[in-house]
Amino acid sequence: MLGYIVRRLMWAIPTLAFVSFISFVIIQLPPGDFVTAYVAQLRNGGEYITDMQEALLREDYGLNDPLLVQYWRWISNILFYGDFGRSLEWNAPVSELIWERLALTLVLSTISLVFTWIIAIPVGVYSATRQYSAFDYIFTVFGFLGKGIPDFLLALILMWVAFIWMNLDVGGLVSPQFEGKPWDFDKIVNMLSHIWIPLVVLATGGAAGLIRVMRANMLDELRKPYVETAYAQGFGERTVVWRYPVRVALNPFISTVGWALPALFSGDVITAVVLNLPTTGPLLLQALKMQDMYLAGSFILILSVFTVIGTVLSDILLALSDPRIRFS
Amino acid sequence: MTKSTHAPLAPMPPERLLELDNVGVHFPTRDGLVRAVNGVSYHVNRGEVLGIVGESGSGKSVTARSIMRLQPKTALDASGTIRFRRASGEEVLISAQDRQSRTMRQLRGGEIGMVFQEPMTALSPVHTIGTQIIRTVMLHRKVSKAEARAQAIALLTRVQMPRPNDIVDRFPHHLSGGMRQRAMIALALACDPALLIADEPTTALDVTTEAQILELLKSLQQELNMAIVFITHNFGVVADIADRVAVMYLGRVVETGTVDEIFYEPKHPYTQALLQSIPRLGKSHGRRLRTISGMVPDPYNVPTGCSFHPRCLHGVRGVCDVKTPEDVVFASGQRARCHFAGEVAISEAAQ
Numbered sequence: 001m002l003g004y005i006v007r008r009l010m011w012a013i014p015t016l017a018f019v020s021f022i023s024f025v026i027i028q029l030p031p032g033d034f035v036t037a038y039v040a041q042l043r044n045g046g047e048y049i050t051d052m053q054e055a056l057l058r059e060d061y062g063l064n065d066p067l068l069v070q071y072w073r074w075i076s077n078i079l080f081y082g083d084f085g086r087s088l089e090w091n092a093p094v095s096e097l098i099w100e101r102l103a104l105t106l107v108l109s110t111i112s113l114v115f116t117w118i119i120a121i122p123v124g125v126y127s128a129t130r131q132y133s134a135f136d137y138i139f140t141v142f143g144f145l146g147k148g149i150p151d152f153l154l155a156l157i158l159m160w161v162a163f164i165w166m167n168l169d170v171g172g173l174v175s176p177q178f179e180g181k182p183w184d185f186d187k188i189v190n191m192l193s194h195i196w197i198p199l200v201v202l203a204t205g206g207a208a209g210l211i212r213v214m215r216a217n218m219l220d221e222l223r224k225p226y227v228e229t230a231y232a233q234g235f236g237e238r239t240v241v242w243r244y245p246v247r248v249a250l251n252p253f254i255s256t257v258g259w260a261l262p263a264l265f266s267g268d269v270i271t272a273v274v275l276n277l278p279t280t281g282p283l284l285l286q287a288l289k290m291q292d293m294y295l296a297g298s299f300i301l302i303l304s305v306f307t308v309i310g311t312v313l314s315d316i317l318l319a320l321s322d323p324r325i326r327f328s
Numbered sequence: 329m330t331k332s333t334h335a336p337l338a339p340m341p342p343e344r345l346l347e348l349d350n351v352g353v354h355f356p357t358r359d360g361l362v363r364a365v366n367g368v369s370y371h372v373n374r375g376e377v378l379g380i381v382g383e384s385g386s387g388k389s390v391t392a393r394s395i396m397r398l399q400p401k402t403a404l405d406a407s408g409t410i411r412f413r414r415a416s417g418e419e420v421l422i423s424a425q426d427r428q429s430r431t432m433r434q435l436r437g438g439e440i441g442m443v444f445q446e447p448m449t450a451l452s453p454v455h456t457i458g459t460q461i462i463r464t465v466m467l468h469r470k471v472s473k474a475e476a477r478a479q480a481i482a483l484l485t486r487v488q489m490p491r492p493n494d495i496v497d498r499f500p501h502h503l504s505g506g507m508r509q510r511a512m513i514a515l516a517l518a519c520d521p522a523l524l525i526a527d528e529p530t531t532a533l534d535v536t537t538e539a540q541i542l543e544l545l546k547s548l549q550q551e552l553n554m555a556i557v558f559i560t561h562n563f564g565v566v567a568d569i570a571d572r573v574a575v576m577y578l579g580r581v582v583e584t585g586t587v588d589e590i591f592y593e594p595k596h597p598y599t600q601a602l603l604q605s606i607p608r609l610g611k612s613h614g615r616r617l618r619t620i621s622g623m624v625p626d627p628y629n630v631p632t633g634c635s636f637h638p639r640c641l642h643g644v645r646g647v648c649d650v651k652t653p654e655d656v657v658f659a660s661g662q663r664a665r666c667h668f669a670g671e672v673a674i675s676e677a678a679q
């Protein structure tokens with residue numbers, strides 16, 4: 001088992017090196033660079049910038065160096081000094097910009113993932129064991145609605161409901177008067193009154209899909225002979241269902257926990273924009289638009305690290321839960 | 329069916345362990361009613377091996393699952409009674425029990441063990457062999473985990489599992505088909521059941537392994553003096569293990585008797601035809617195996633009268649296709665459900 005984990009981790013290193021390089025290259029692929037975008041923005045604002053000034057800027061930022069040199073400058077600072085470089089647009093260290101957002105995103109995503117599982121797994125199991133019951137039909141409808149309604153629309157509706165009917169101020173993570181203040185009890189209470197909307201939005205979208213998958217997996221498993229064996233041993237229905245087929249039906253989920261992590265970092269972009277949440281999605285979107293390469297590159301690198309860690313993590317979990325995978 | 333379910337049943341003879349009387353199990357389906365089991369009666373005495381033979385689809389498995397009250401959820405209990413004598417001596421009317429009743433859960437695994445056809449999929453893939461046996465033992469017996477584990481190893485030894493101390497911590501996918509079937513048997517025997525139901529336990533195995541498993545079941549049966557309902561579609565296997573045989577066709581038992589009676593004096597044309605379709609050593613020189621003509625009718629259109637009549641070599645038009653035959657009982661106790669039972673004898677010489 002230990003050998004398996006070490007082997008998985010060893011593989012992660014070349015994967016990450018490759019991904020970091022590719023993402024750095026891709027960010028630079030669109031025509032122009034940060035200076036082009038920056039100058040265009042200034043000119044739109046009515047300022048006068050000569051081509052000479054533009055060239056100097058480019059030289060300053062080191063954008064004329066060959067790609068490999070730029071990549072090495074960036075990655076070696078990360079590796080040796082933990083320095084992710086400066087955001088050109090924000091004129092601030094990348095790490096300053098992203099860690100708080102990453103933490104918030106991580107918290108939000110984890111809570112919504114936990115909610116999703118807590119809702120989806122029992123409902124999926126129950127739907128499968130009571131196939132074609134009223135309960136099953138109700139959640140089938142819920143499932144299609146949940147999948148069919150785009151997240152941002154649900155977010156808008158909930159914001160409207162919260163604003164009109166519940167007199168809450170919505171959008172953002174905290175009300176404006178708490179913005180930038182240190183975290184105290186009042187601020188946490190205020191955050192809780194905001195955070196339920198993104199949680200509901202993220203959890204319904206996720207749960208709707210998960211219920212369908214869990215139900216389908218369970219229906220498959222319930223037909224398997226080992227379930228009948230468990231009944232024939234004398235176990236009651238609840239024991240049989242939860243100890244045997246659920247264990248097996250969960251495996252496909254466990255193998256995707258890893259993907260849930262990065263998906264939650266980037267997948268909630270639209271919802272986050274609509275809800276004006278200080279999570280990572282909107283920042284990454286902006287960085288990509290401006291070709292703010294160190295910010296965008298670092299972002300993608302961190303997302304990749306999370307993906308790789310998540311994948312390794314879920315592989316290990318899967319190996320623990322499904323003995324057929326182990327050591328193979 | 330003349331018996332009302334409320335009428336008190338005459339007590340079973342003391343040696344009787346299991347008795348099925350006129351059991352009917354039907355499936356309402358979109359294409360019509362499937363009478364999968366259509367009035368099956370058979371019994372098993374203590375320590376006796378009853379072989380159930382019949383082509384696939386004749387209702388053997390559905391009947392067996394009714395004994396466990398584990399028939400598919402869509403099944404309807406159409407008729408009949410199933411009774412079982414518990415270790416305490418009291419009779420249980422299984423057919424009146426709820427699927428999940430306390431009594432049924434005590435019987436399953438505790439007094440009736442079951443072995444299934446598919447050794448590859450009939451064990452939980454995510455638990456070790458030991459865990460599966462230990463859980464069963466602890467469900468039915470008040471023992472500690474350590475005692476249950478010791479018992480699991482003893483059971484694996486009893487089913488002649490190689491390296492039982494090692495195998496107990498293995499997962500099913502580490503085991504070969506034959507070893508899995510041994511593990512399955514150990515699981516079924518976990519609580520010393522008085523009755524073992526084995527539904528085609530060797531069908532999925534190769535011939536060598538099949539012989540080994542049969543040998544094992546025979547020796548276990550003698551050692552533990554347990555009764556077995558041994559289901560198979562293979563007459564050759566039955567001859568090896570059974571004391572008595574019930575032959576099933578389209579949801580009915582068409583003939584019952586001792587192994588010798590069934591093999592040497594079959595009274596029903598279907599039994600005779602089945603016997604002629606199995607190869608036998610020493611007798612097959614230059615002889616072509618006879619197969620039963622025609623196909624098993626589909627379950628939605630069971631023929632009227634005697635359901636075997638479209639394929640029967642001895643059928644009489646106007647009788648067999650009109651009147652449903654009753655059991656004809658012979659002095660020895662042999663029974664055959666045919667209008668002309670005993671009048672049509674196979675002539676081995678003619679073969």
Ligand SMILES: Nc1ncnc2c1ncn2[C@@H]1O[C@H](COP(=O)(O)OP(=O)(O)O)[C@@H](O)[C@H]1O
Binds near residue numbers: 365384388402
């Ligand atoms: N769940 C079910 N729904 C409908 N028909 C079924 C079901 N299970 C079994 N049957 C029917 O019952 C008949 C007997 O099946 P079975 O007892 O499995 O046969 P055997 O074990 O003798 O091969 C078959 O014709 C089959 O089509």
Ligand code: SF4
Binds near residue numbers: 598635638640668669
């Ligand atoms: S009743 Fe008639 S058709 Fe049926 S088995 Fe006997 S002879 Fe054949």
Ligand SMILES: [Mg+2]
Binds near residue numbers: 390527
């Ligand atoms: Mg069968």
